[in-house]
Amino acid sequence: MPRDDVLIVGAxxxxxxxxxxxxxxxxxxxxxxxRAVVGGAAxxxxxxxxxxxxxLSYTVSLLHPRVIRDLRLAERGLRIVERPFSNFLPLPDGxxxxxxxxxxxxxxxVARFSPRDAARLPQYYARLDRLAATLKRWVLEAxxxxxxxxxxxxxxxxxxxxxxxxxFGRLPQDGQRDLIDVFTKSAGHWLxxxxxxxxxxxxxxxxxxxxxYASPYAAGCAYVLxxxxxxxVNGKPGIWGHAIGGMGRITELMADEARARGVRIDLEAPxxxxxxxxxxxxxxxxxxxxxxxxxxxAANVNPKLLYQRMVDRSxxxxxxxxxxDRYRCGSGAFRINVALSELPDFACLPGTHAQPHHASGILFxxxxxxxxxxxxxxxxxxxxxSPVVEMLIPSVVxxxxxxxGAHVASLFCQQFKPDADWDALRGxxxxxxxxxxxxxxxxxxxxLLGWRAYSPLDLEREFGLVGGDIFHGQLALDQxxxxxxxxxxxxxxxxxxxxxHCGSGAHPGGGVxxxxxxxxxxxxxxxxA
Ligand SMILES: Cc1cc2nc3c(=O)[nH]c(=O)nc-3n(C[C@H](O)[C@H](O)[C@H](O)COP(=O)(O)OP(=O)(O)OC[C@H]3O[C@@H](n4cnc5c(N)ncnc54)[C@H](O)[C@@H]3O)c2cc1C
Numbered sequence: 001m002p003r004d005d006v007l008i009v010g011a012x013x014x015x016x017x018x019x020x021x022x023x024x025x026x027x028x029x030x031x032x033x034x035r036a037v038v039g040g041a042a043x044x045x046x047x048x049x050x051x052x053x054x055x056l057s058y059t060v061s062l063l064h065p066r067v068i069r070d071l072r073l074a075e076r077g078l079r080i081v082e083r084p085f086s087n088f089l090p091l092p093d094g095x096x097x098x099x100x101x102x103x104x105x106x107x108x109x110v111a112r113f114s115p116r117d118a119a120r121l122p123q124y125y126a127r128l129d130r131l132a133a134t135l136k137r138w139v140l141e142a143x144x145x146x147x148x149x150x151x152x153x154x155x156x157x158x159x160x161x162x163x164x165x166x167x168f169g170r171l172p173q174d175g176q177r178d179l180i181d182v183f184t185k186s187a188g189h190w191l192x193x194x195x196x197x198x199x200x201x202x203x204x205x206x207x208x209x210x211x212x213y214a215s216p217y218a219a220g221c222a223y224v225l226x227x228x229x230x231x232x233v234n235g236k237p238g239i240w241g242h243a244i245g246g247m248g249r250i251t252e253l254m255a256d257e258a259r260a261r262g263v264r265i266d267l268e269a270p271x272x273x274x275x276x277x278x279x280x281x282x283x284x285x286x287x288x289x290x291x292x293x294x295x296x297x298a299a300n301v302n303p304k305l306l307y308q309r310m311v312d313r314s315x316x317x318x319x320x321x322x323x324x325d326r327y328r329c330g331s332g333a334f335r336i337n338v339a340l341s342e343l344p345d346f347a348c349l350p351g352t353h354a355q356p357h358h359a360s361g362i363l364f365x366x367x368x369x370x371x372x373x374x375x376x377x378x379x380x381x382x383x384x385x386s387p388v389v390e391m392l393i394p395s396v397v398x399x400x401x402x403x404x405g406a407h408v409a410s411l412f413c414q415q416f417k418p419d420a421d422w423d424a425l426r427g428x429x430x431x432x433x434x435x436x437x438x439x440x441x442x443x444x445x446x447x448l449l450g451w452r453a454y455s456p457l458d459l460e461r462e463f464g465l466v467g468g469d470i471f472h473g474q475l476a477l478d479q480x481x482x483x484x485x486x487x488x489x490x491x492x493x494x495x496x497x498x499x500x501h502c503g504s505g506a507h508p509g510g511g512v513x514x515x516x517x518x519x520x521x522x523x524x525x526x527x528x529a
Contacts, residue, residue, distance in 0.1 A: 010503065011038040011267070012504075015300030020257050020261055023262055051401065052400070053409075055247075060231075061232065061241065063513060064515055081242045083361065085100050086361055094348050134175070182222040209375075211331040273285050275291060296498045303501060304505075330467035336410075337452050338411060339451065383425060389433055471510025489501075491523055
């Protein structure tokens, strides 16, 4: 049998995307996945008899429209349903904020709390849109590869660096200021400078702590907020939606497309190490002991997993190995899927019949101060007394997930210390999360039929997400763009010839985007041509 051109380690959505593009370039591709299903962090699984849900990632916006088009996902049946409005925040005083529908409706809602903030919303969105548009231009581009002393490494890098400077220079001065601010300031300071309404700031600032174990007042976390604003659903920018069939539907369709292009996908095929001969990656060795050779290897796994467990340190330049040691991973995210006999009955908006707020992103975190306190608690004890919880109830818009009349909900919870003793603390975390939901929905605990919880440690053990990091490495200035994963190795290539990065540890980072897979495929195909 002819030798494979490229082996891809991991069938996460980026590994699958990379495989599809490489196959389209005429290369022979084989994907090796450790688990029994494709999808990595984008999977739909049964977690309680008769109840299925997106196991980890649960909502779509960032998946790039070009990836959707090129991988023919819509033609193959992908359907994404928009939320009626982005967020619903039940508040401790019995009020609620419904936020993020059309601008006029959002303004009317916010005006109930602060007419001044309502008037400022259009300008805020205009600033955010300008920032998102600037950064979006780079999502499907390889960032310039800067050398040790910020020296560009080749003509492609010189061109990319020049384009970057040109684009920055074309922004008006307040746009340049905003761009610098998002990379250096906290979301809290950014939002406090514009708004006074606490629930509004919470609704907007929540994105800054998603997958980011930090106070919303931590310097630089404004970028994480912006990272969640790149996307679109059905051509509408900045909004989030639900993939019918859950996130696993996206990756099943990607795998179908890959197979149709001739890609071989091996499940339950864990890779033990990358085979390196004379400084070049020439294949992999599976945990079974089998050796598979190829012209190149692309790693969809976290860079720490790749370079600390699959590559012998002696093969790496010492500086690079040290930089990987320092590469920060750890999201502080705790994830629970719950099976419910009925919909949550909110004290502030009663009723167990489906209402628009049930189909939105329900945020149990009324202020940035609440989020900051949760982080401080977690620093002290591992977890917050009152954690930050977002709940989505996909079964309101998708009847494929739960038996008729029953529901599934995703609880995505933040501010859990990544390196706490999760085997000891897991149960306490579940109780604290359920207590938060119960305090707003008095029927919650009695409606629970079953649940499955994932601590940061579970995310690492079961999904290879080092430190439970949902993005394969923190999204911070020193780990972004030309510095992701490591300065000098930004163009999807590490220090070992023939070994590429095609997962979220490469630019533009985490989220279900398909972008690192798309970009890596372009670089690999160029090298192998
Ligand atoms: C709890 C949670 C919630 C999230 N919510 C959202 C959300 O709502 N929306 C969103 O856009 N993003 C969300 N994210 C982030 C997003 O899901 C991830 O950043 C993204 O899916 C990562 O994709 P990837 O293909 O780069 O890597 P992964 O999906 O991590 O894929 C890596 C693959 O490598 C495999 N692997 C690991 N070790 C080996 C080995 N030794 N041999 C072979 N294979 C191996 C893994 O099993 C996995 O399949 C969430 C993530 C988590 C964890």
